[in-house]
Each structure stands twice: as structure tokens, then as C-alpha cells.
Amino acid sequence: MQGLVPAATDGNMATEFHNLQELRHSASLANKVFIQRDYSEGTTCRFQTKFPSELESRIERTLFEDTVKTLNNYYAEAEKIGGQSYLEGCLACATAYLIFLCMETRYEKVLKKIAKYIQEQNEKIYAPRGLLITDPIERGMRVVSFFAV
Amino acid sequence: MKNCEYQQIDPRALSVLPSSAQNHTEKKAQRPRRKWEVFPGKNRFFCDGRIILARQNGVLPLTLSLIIVTCGLFFAFDCPFLVKHLTVFIPVIGGVLFVFVVLSLLRTSFTDPGILPRATPDEAADVEKQIDTSGSSTYRPPPRTKEILINQQVVKLKYCFTCKTFRPPRTSHCSLCDNCVERFDHHCPWVGNCVGKRNYRFFYSFIISLSFLTSFIFGCVITHITLRTQAGKTIVQAIQESPARYPFLELVVCFFSIWSILGLSGFHTYLVASNLTTNEDIKGSWSSKRGAEDSGNPYTYNSIITNCCATLCGPMPPSLIDRRGFLPHDEAIPAVSASEIELPPFTAKNDAHMEENCQDISLSCTA
Numbered sequence: 001m002q003g004l005v006p007a008a009t010d011g012n013m014a015t016e017f018h019n020l021q022e023l024r025h026s027a028s029l030a031n032k033v034f035i036q037r038d039y040s041e042g043t044t045c046r047f048q049t050k051f052p053s054e055l056e057s058r059i060e061r062t063l064f065e066d067t068v069k070t071l072n073n074y075y076a077e078a079e080k081i082g083g084q085s086y087l088e089g090c091l092a093c094a095t096a097y098l099i100f101l102c103m104e105t106r107y108e109k110v111l112k113k114i115a116k117y118i119q120e121q122n123e124k125i126y127a128p129r130g131l132l133i134t135d136p137i138e139r140g141m142r143v144v145s146f147f148a149v
Numbered sequence: 150m151k152n153c154e155y156q157q158i159d160p161r162a163l164s165v166l167p168s169s170a171q172n173h174t175e176k177k178a179q180r181p182r183r184k185w186e187v188f189p190g191k192n193r194f195f196c197d198g199r200i201i202l203a204r205q206n207g208v209l210p211l212t213l214s215l216i217i218v219t220c221g222l223f224f225a226f227d228c229p230f231l232v233k234h235l236t237v238f239i240p241v242i243g244g245v246l247f248v249f250v251v252l253s254l255l256r257t258s259f260t261d262p263g264i265l266p267r268a269t270p271d272e273a274a275d276v277e278k279q280i281d282t283s284g285s286s287t288y289r290p291p292p293r294t295k296e297i298l299i300n301q302q303v304v305k306l307k308y309c310f311t312c313k314t315f316r317p318p319r320t321s322h323c324s325l326c327d328n329c330v331e332r333f334d335h336h337c338p339w340v341g342n343c344v345g346k347r348n349y350r351f352f353y354s355f356i357i358s359l360s361f362l363t364s365f366i367f368g369c370v371i372t373h374i375t376l377r378t379q380a381g382k383t384i385v386q387a388i389q390e391s392p393a394r395y396p397f398l399e400l401v402v403c404f405f406s407i408w409s410i411l412g413l414s415g416f417h418t419y420l421v422a423s424n425l426t427t428n429e430d431i432k433g434s435w436s437s438k439r440g441a442e443d444s445g446n447p448y449t450y451n452s453i454i455t456n457c458c459a460t461l462c463g464p465m466p467p468s469l470i471d472r473r474g475f476l477p478h479d480e481a482i483p484a485v486s487a488s489e490i491e492l493p494p495f496t497a498k499n500d501a502h503m504e505e506n507c508q509d510i511s512l513s514c515t516a
Contacts (some may be wrong), residue, residue: 105465
């Protein structure tokens with residue numbers, strides 16, 4: 001463990017560090033893969049559809065892209081600014097926002113649909129391949145995480 | 150962000166693990182805990198996690214009492230006179246405005262402004278890995294910003310050392326609440342909470358309705374005093390005659406608050422119309438003083454009406470922190486799980502490239 005002390009010689013440290021990087025990389029392969037958010041269209045919720053190299057041996061590219069694109073479509077539907085969201089907003093304002101206490105918002109309805117879709121995908125597609133997806137809402141909408149079981 | 154504030158994944162959490170195995174059977178007997186009880190930010194929770202407030206909410210009672218006392222005086226002393234001399238709608242309008250103001254204020258104060266939960270240890274390690282592999286084989290500290298394109302414009306994302314993740318665009322870390330808040334506008338002490346994506350519309354309706362309320366009360370008190378003077382008395386006599394000079398107190402409160410509240414309303418109306426936040430406006434993130442560079446606001450819809458509708462009547466996003474969810478039993482300690490014991494010693498290596506103390510590294514080496 002001496003190589004980890006920063007006061008050690010620089011030459012040893014570089015090789016030690018490189019080996020540890022590889023070890024950590026393979027350790028995380030066994031654990032989790034994270035798909036990050038795609039902000040190219042603003043702050044709306046979208047995830048990157050780029051196929052991560054760690055999943056190459058585990059799942060077909062098309063299935064992965066299908067899943068992520070469907071999730072992106074669901075989120076776009078939830079965050080769509082149109083007639084229904086304006087109506088909801090104006091009604092809420094007129095009732096001094098008390099209506100949120102009794103009514104479920106459209107976003108919450110879509111989130112339930114997403115949860116069901118993810119469960120379905122897990123059962124049909126991912127669990128047979130030894131993977132599971134976590135719902136992004138459990139990770140603060142930052143990532144879609146795939147982990148090996 | 151000062152580099153010396155960076156804290157790696159806590160190695161002390163590892164030392165908790167062996168004892169947790171023994172305590173596991175004990176924990177099963179304890180009642181299940183909710184997530185708000187272990188929330189890492191500086192917030193206070195009430196009603197079993199239904200209500201969230203900033204830790205320092207000292208001025209919120211002042212705001213509430215100012216509003217309630219002024220309206221109380223208005224209803225008690227001005228309304229009887231005005232109902233007799235003018236119309237019965239005066240207390241009705243006053244009542245409606247008062248209810249709207251108080252409800253908006255409470256809604257702004259008690260709602261989660263859009264707090265981003267902190268990254269789990271796995272995610273933090275993954276982000277660390279990406280930062281490392283994207284460049285430095287030198288010993289310089291890896292850059293903690295990421296540049297992305299939003300609507301063909303370059304935006305810099307900063308890494309948050311407390312939340313261990315790259316902040317989404319328009320997100321800022323509030324030092325008073327110690328949370329990253331989405332679409333962070335500002336931390337309002339009068340309201341006792343941050344104003345962010347989820348409660349901006351409540352805040353806006355609060356200040357607009359408060360402007361109407363103060364103007365309305367101001368107008369009614371002026372009318373009251375004027376009507377009394379028309380009966381042939383001087384202003385001083387009129388004030389002395391009206392019950393114990395209270396209308397004068399209302400006048401003073403309303404006069405001073407009108408300027409500030411109207412000014413604030415006007416400012417926020419401009420922000421809503423141009424789809425900006427107070428934070429961006431103050432920092433001048435999208436101002437045109439950069440000259441030839443194309444640095445307009447990438448989030449604007451280029452139409453005042455669309456901007457207003459999107460900000461105020463857009464869909465209501467859900468709370469991401471799940472305050473009332475139950476903690477899973479085996480994660481009752483918000484720390485690493487068994488499979489992640491490998492990671493902290495490796496992440497400690499990155500600190501060698503930064504200027505921290507050696508103590509952290511030697512601690513993780515002994516883990």
C-alpha cells in the first residue's frame with residue numbers, strides 16, 4: 001500500500017495509478033452503468049441514446065435504444081407545454097393552488113405510466129439477460145442506471 | 150468553488166459497516182424510518198415530511214404577522230366605516246385578496262423548490278471515473294466543468310462538490326440550504342425557503358397578489374381619511390377621531406411596502422417574460438455585453454406570451470427528494486453497500502492530484 005502515499009516517487013505512482021484505474025473500471029462493469037442526461041434541447045428531461053460500451057456483450061443495441069427513446073417520449077409528453085397544461089395551470093391559479101391537494105397532475109400520471117413500462121421492460125427483456133433498470137425518478141432524474149444481477 | 154472543500158466518499162462510513170451487521174437484527178425491530186429523517190441538506194421538516202422549510206426561517210413569522218396584523222386592522226377599523234359610506238364589496242375584495250396572499254405565501258414556503266437529491270456513491274464514482282478518463286495523465290487536477298450545447302449555444306456545467314454530480318443547466322447550489330435547486334431563482338428570507346422550479350409560480354402569485362392587497366388597503370385607508378375630512382374637519386382631527394389612529398399605522402406599513410413589493414413584482418414580471426432567473430440576471434449570464442459572441446438566452450421561446458405561459462402555467466414537476474418514502478432496511482445507514490467497499494480506496498487516489506491533506510489518503514489506505 002506504500003505506493004498510495006503521495007510522498008512516494010513520481011515514477012512508481014504513475015504505474016500504480018494506471019493499474020488501479022483498470023481495476024476500478026472492471027469493478028464498476030460488474031456493478032452499474034449510468035446513462036446520463038442529454039441537455040442539447042434545453043432543460044427538458046431527455047437521456048442520451050448513445051449505446052455504452054459496457055453493455056455491448058449484454059444486450060442488443062436496438063433494444064437498448066428502443067427503451068431509452070420510449071422513456072424520452074414519455075418524459076416529453078409529461079413536460080409538453082400545450083392546451084392541457086395551460087388549463088391545469090390556470091385552474092390551479094384560480095383555486096389558489098388548492099386543487100393540487102386533491103388532483104393528480106398530468107406529470108404524476110405519466111410517471112406512473114413510466115414506472116409500469118420500466119417494470120414491464122425489466123420482466124420481459126432485461127431480467128432474462130441478467131440486467132435491471134432503475135426508474136430515473138429514484139435517482140433524482142439524473143441517470144437511468146443498468147445494473148447486473 | 151474552493152478545492153479544499155472537496156470531500157471524497159467518507160471512509161468513516163466503511164468502519165460503520167462491521168458493527169451494522171451486528172445491529173441488523175436490532176434494526177428490524179425498530180420502526181421503519183422515512184427518507185426525510187436522513188435528509189442531508191439544511192432543511193426542517195414538519196408533519197412527518199409533508200412540509201419542508203429552510204433551516205433559518207426567522208423572517209417568515211414576521212412576514213405573516215405583518216400581513217395578518219395590517220389586514221386585521223383594515224377589517225376592524227376601516228371596513229365598518231367604508232361599508233357604511235361606500236359599498237359592501239370592500240371587505241369582500243379585501244378578504245379574497247388576503248386569503249390568496251396567505252395561501253400563496255404558505256405554498257411558497259412549504260413546497261420543495263426543486264431540490265436535487267445528492268448522488269449515490271455509485272454515481273459519484275462513475276462521474277469521477279469519467280472526469281479522469283477524459284484527459285489527465287498529468288498531475289494537474291482534472292477540470293470540474295463540462296461544456297455542452299443547448300440550442301446551438303455553449304453552456305458550461307459545473308461540478309457540485311457537495312452533491313457530487315454535474316449540475317444540470319440553470320441549477321445552482323444554495324449555501325443556506327446546502328442543496329442544489331433546479332432553476333434556482335434566489336433564496337428568499339421573507340418566505341423562508343429557496344425559490345426554484347417548483348415554487349416559482351407560487352412566489353410570483355404571492356408578490357402579485359400582495360401588490361394588489363397593499364395597493365387596495367392603501368387606497369381604502371386614504372379614502373377613509375379623506376371621507377372623514379370632508380365632514381369639515383382637518384386631517385389631524387380626522388386621524389384622531391378614527392379609532393385610536395390605527396389607520397395611520399396601516400398607511401405607514403402600506404406606503405413602505407408598496408414601493409418594494411411593486412418594484413419586485415415589476416422585476417419578476419420582466420424575468421418571467423424573458424424566461425430568466427434572478428440568479429442569471431444578476432450574474433449577467435446571457436447579457437449582450439459579451440459583444441460579437443452569440444450569447445442570447447438559450448431557454449427563451451422568443452415570445453413574451455409563450456415565456457409567461459411556460460414559466461407560470463407549465464406542467465408541475467414532481468418532487469425528486471421523496472421525503473415521505475421509507476428507507477429500505479439494509480440501507481438504514483445512508484452509506485456504502487458491501488459491493489462498493491472496493492471503490493473508496495481507488496477514488497482516494499484522485500485526491501493525490503489535488504491539494505488535500507495526506508490524512509484522508511492514509512485513512513482510506515488502512516480501510
